[in-house]
Amino acid sequence: MTGIEIIFGAIVSLIVAGIKKLCGTTEWATLAVVFVVSLMAAVIYFVVYNAGYWETALEILAIAGAVYAYILERFKKDKN
Secondary structure (H helix, E strand, O other), X not given: OOHHHHHHHHHHHHHHHHHXXXXXXXXXHHHHHHHHHHHHHHHHHXXXXXXXXXXXXXXXXHHHHHHHHHHHHHHHHHHO
């Protein structure tokens, strides 16, 4: 298992936790949501990885995360 699968697993977990919190799903409904979201993540991973866009997408995500963490969050703190 590479780091990419771990990242996708974490994203799926966060999405499912958000859906469970917002909708208050039952145990079976939560399992169905996990299944559907996992399939969608697998399709996205397969398409992006095989198309060769993966490295570019990761660079964009890293830059966007850095911009959000270091620049936008500082502006929020300055306004308060």
